[in-house]
Each structure stands twice: as C-alpha cells, then as structure tokens.
Amino acid sequence: MYVRHLLAPALLGGAPAATYLSAEPIAASVYTMSAGRLGASLAAVLGLAGVVIGGLALARPASRVGTGSGRRGATMALLAGLIGMALGGLVVATSDSGIGTGNGRGGAYVALAVGLIAVVLGGLALARSRPTI
Secondary structure (H helix, E strand, C coil): CCCCHHHHHCCCCCCCCCHHHHCCCCCCCCCCCCHHHHHHHHHHHHHHHHHHHHHHHHCCCCCCCCCHHHHHHHHHHHHHHHHHHHHHHHHHHHHHCCCCCCCCCHHHHHHHHHHHHHHHHHHHHHHCCCCCC
C-alpha cells in the first residue's frame, strides 16, 4: 500500500475504512449469555411456569392441594404470564438487531407467545373457579 493511500483520508478530513468497519455491531457467540438472552430466557421460563400452573388450575379447579388449585393457581398463572409477556416485550423493544445476533429477540418472541398462553389459561381457570350464586 502506498503512503498516499494512508495519508489521503487524513489530509482530506476522512477516516480510513477500517474505522468504519469496527463501528458495526457484531453477532454474539453461540455460548455467550448476553443480557438480552438472559432476560428472554427468564421471561420464557416465567411464561412456561404460568402455562403449567394455569393448566393445573384448569384441570383441577376444585382441588385444594398444590399451587394449581382454584383461584390461587389461576391468579398465579395470570401473574406469571403477564410478567413474562412484559419482560419479553421489554427485550423486543430494547434489542437493536434481528434474530440470531445474540440480543435475545427470538427468545423474547417465544416468551410473548408462551406468556399469552399462560394468561389465557389463567383467565379460563379464574372464570371457571368463580362461585355461582
């Protein structure tokens, strides 16, 4: 490379091409646990717990044993689903790249779907557990 190619950008007020390349975001490694991935994983686990508890509350509405019983299980499923959806939505809103870059966007979409299922199951169980007068 000639000296004039190195000095021309500096003399003309520009920067070398290497500085532009280093400013681009790079994808995280497969094994790297970034903050987005951690938040999406936590949201998905919360949503999955809500689905399990909501399913138990829906299957055994009159049972008094365990967390999946009656109104308490339905309320827990609703809360776990809503918190999972909120955390998944936060990860989607704050990620700056697409799926596969390590920001947790794919996991956040899964958390939104699983949280929605937990909310629906919890709502059905809550409606079923209301006493009839």
